Amino acid sequence: xxxxxxxxxxxxxxxxxxxxxxxxxxxxxxxxxxxxxxxxxxxxxxxxxxxxxxxxxxxxxxxxxxxxxxxxxxxxxxxxxxxxxxxxxxxxxxxxxxxxxxxxxxxxxxxxxxxxxxxxxxxxxxxxxxxxxxxxxxxxxxxxxxxxxxxxxxxxxxxxxxxxxxxxxxxxxxxxxxxxxxxxxxxxxxxxxxxxxxxxxxxxxxxxxxxxxxxxxxxxxxxxxxxxxxxxxxxxxxxxxxxxxxxxxxxxxxxxxxxxxxxxxxxxxxxxxxxxxxxxxxxxxxxxxxxxxxxxxxxxxxxxxxxxxxxxxxxxxxxxxxxxxxxxxxxx
Amino acid sequence: xxxxxxxxxxxxxxxxxxxxxxxxxxxxxxxxxxxxxxxxxxxxxxxxxxxxxxxxxxxxxxxxxxxxxxxxxxxxxxxxxxxxxxxxxxxxxxxxxxxxxxxxxxxxxxxxxxxxxxxxxxxxxxxxxxxxxxxxxxxxxxxxxxxxxxxxxxxxxxxxxxxxxxxxxxxxxxxxxxxxxxxxxxxxxxxxxxxxxxxxxxxxxxxxxxxxxxxxxxxxxxxxxxxxxxxxxxxxxxxxxxxxxxxxxxxxxxxxxxxxxxxxxxxxxxxxxxxxxxxxxxxxxxxxxxxxxxxxxxxxxxxxxxxxxxxxxxxxxxxxxxxxxxxxxxxxxxxxxxxxxxxxxxxxxxxxxxxxxxxxxxxxxxxxxxxxxxxxxxxxxx
Numbered sequence: 001x002x003x004x005x006x007x008x009x010x011x012x013x014x015x016x017x018x019x020x021x022x023x024x025x026x027x028x029x030x031x032x033x034x035x036x037x038x039x040x041x042x043x044x045x046x047x048x049x050x051x052x053x054x055x056x057x058x059x060x061x062x063x064x065x066x067x068x069x070x071x072x073x074x075x076x077x078x079x080x081x082x083x084x085x086x087x088x089x090x091x092x093x094x095x096x097x098x099x100x101x102x103x104x105x106x107x108x109x110x111x112x113x114x115x116x117x118x119x120x121x122x123x124x125x126x127x128x129x130x131x132x133x134x135x136x137x138x139x140x141x142x143x144x145x146x147x148x149x150x151x152x153x154x155x156x157x158x159x160x161x162x163x164x165x166x167x168x169x170x171x172x173x174x175x176x177x178x179x180x181x182x183x184x185x186x187x188x189x190x191x192x193x194x195x196x197x198x199x200x201x202x203x204x205x206x207x208x209x210x211x212x213x214x215x216x217x218x219x220x221x222x223x224x225x226x227x228x229x230x231x232x233x234x235x236x237x238x239x240x241x242x243x244x245x246x247x248x249x250x251x252x253x254x255x256x257x258x259x260x261x262x263x264x265x266x267x268x269x270x271x272x273x274x275x276x277x278x279x280x281x282x283x284x285x286x287x288x289x290x291x292x293x294x295x296x297x298x299x300x301x302x303x304x305x306x307x308x309x310x311x312x313x314x315x316x317x318x319x320x321x322x323x324x325x326x327x328x329x330x331x332x
Numbered sequence: 333x334x335x336x337x338x339x340x341x342x343x344x345x346x347x348x349x350x351x352x353x354x355x356x357x358x359x360x361x362x363x364x365x366x367x368x369x370x371x372x373x374x375x376x377x378x379x380x381x382x383x384x385x386x387x388x389x390x391x392x393x394x395x396x397x398x399x400x401x402x403x404x405x406x407x408x409x410x411x412x413x414x415x416x417x418x419x420x421x422x423x424x425x426x427x428x429x430x431x432x433x434x435x436x437x438x439x440x441x442x443x444x445x446x447x448x449x450x451x452x453x454x455x456x457x458x459x460x461x462x463x464x465x466x467x468x469x470x471x472x473x474x475x476x477x478x479x480x481x482x483x484x485x486x487x488x489x490x491x492x493x494x495x496x497x498x499x500x501x502x503x504x505x506x507x508x509x510x511x512x513x514x515x516x517x518x519x520x521x522x523x524x525x526x527x528x529x530x531x532x533x534x535x536x537x538x539x540x541x542x543x544x545x546x547x548x549x550x551x552x553x554x555x556x557x558x559x560x561x562x563x564x565x566x567x568x569x570x571x572x573x574x575x576x577x578x579x580x581x582x583x584x585x586x587x588x589x590x591x592x593x594x595x596x597x598x599x600x601x602x603x604x605x606x607x608x609x610x611x612x613x614x615x616x617x618x619x620x621x622x623x624x625x626x627x628x629x630x631x632x633x634x635x636x637x638x639x640x641x642x643x644x645x646x647x648x649x650x651x652x653x654x655x656x657x658x659x660x661x662x663x664x665x666x667x668x669x670x671x672x673x674x675x676x677x678x679x680x681x682x683x684x685x686x687x688x689x690x691x692x693x694x695x696x697x698x699x700x701x702x703x704x705x706x707x708x709x710x711x712x713x714x
Binding site: 048051054058060061064128152157159161172248251252253254256258298299302303305307309 | 464486
């Protein structure tokens, strides 16, 4: 029987509220309070904010980052880091589009082709990090360059237009519940979050994730195959990014080999959600609320006509505030 | 294999719900010439069109008269209705072209016309932000949209949202299927730059068969801007067919972490190093930042005398190029302008005219002009 470190950061001496504030759940509560405060402010400031369609717009806008962030949360709780996820997203979209055009396997084949990109990239990242001891930051930056270069090269830097209605429906359709229409990308994000929540909460693998992030050496002594789990986590993270890339390609109606990388937005959301860069700490609920918080902030500021230049500043300030509060709470 | 494909598709269809399969309500028909038009093709037919708000699509305006090339005049547009909201999804709020030229012209023109302008940042090179902004325009109940999204590949997804909401769209610089087009012709831009370069070579007595043609490309920006370089090459080949194929070079000026100018300097420096004896260089790139970088590399290598070493012709008439041309101490001796500082003067009246239900041209081209030392004070007085 192995001893697994607890995933709840507890402080027996601190009473009541202070203890809650220091816990992982406390981070989620603080984020929720901030989210509701933002909603309140924007509701009062803009007549267009508190509207079901606008809420769905926010959900759709954050969904791609949210899907990738869900799976990256697993990796980062285990102390890993993957900066190749943005490149994987683009590559997976292009691979799916090419497969759709040429494989004859239809939409399932296209999805498989896209996910394969993530599986391969994640496996290579994982092997280099876990087995060869390469620094994950360096390894995944290198992989980002490799994947971007290959994507541009293999696609001849040309976007692959997608016209298959079923593939387009992956992100351009709606799930209807009575009279309510929920954009499909939002549903995929929530399902991704729920899947990761289930893994972390109910599986032995989830406990290992926290344990490896908390102290990998202790896990090794306890007989846990850390290398194998680390490789698996990189595969899961990159495959999640690939899935986000497939949804993105469907949303755009094209597999686009270029464009802005999303890796920093994903990692920022995970950190804002309370996952420590050093690993061992974090909840998927925090990532979900953080993704929504950033989405609400951007949407509200846009509706108020605030320049995107200041939106960038605001996003940076929110992230800086979150990590500073995280540091401070450990001192008191 | 077919069975696997059908089985998988059936599962997906079941998961997503068959009622939700259609991405957007595409109002189309043979009477809508804006669905398929290529503004860069000189043979492209132009039509008078009118927006049908019931159908959510432009339709041929058979009753319109006058020359479709010259008949539309922004001065003849009626006053805007009270409370008109134009949603303008700007290319960026970062680059000189947008921040200094296009976006201020839109704000100025909207204010003059008494309409509300909602300016949203498409955050180039993001390919997701234009889609988010389309949702915002729809939610805000825009009366008309001016879409400055340069990624043609996502234009159908954007248009699906506007078509469903029955909002007329004017696309800027890159055609969107189902919208009126306004803007520059990338290929023409390249051709004008090429013709200017050839004339420079002739004026300075360069041996034409020894000209070295260098284009600064960026494979990461998509297909449309590429014509700014290929047009340049085509024009030079047409004018000087005796230039050997080996004298045509393409350098990758992709924007790196240090920005477009630094990327172009690095790439061109490498090219100059690899071609130590090259003279009579005529170069261009997709925009002025990169053209300026190429010119900087030539100057830093001690090969920047425009009379004997070579010249660079930029695109966009951005501040950096205009300053260099005016100073006259750089190989950057020209830039092709399509007057981004006047975009608003045309786009806002065009939007108002569309909303008024009037016939407008399916394609509104902007004037193109090579700006050089000879005419800079005429077009861009200090």
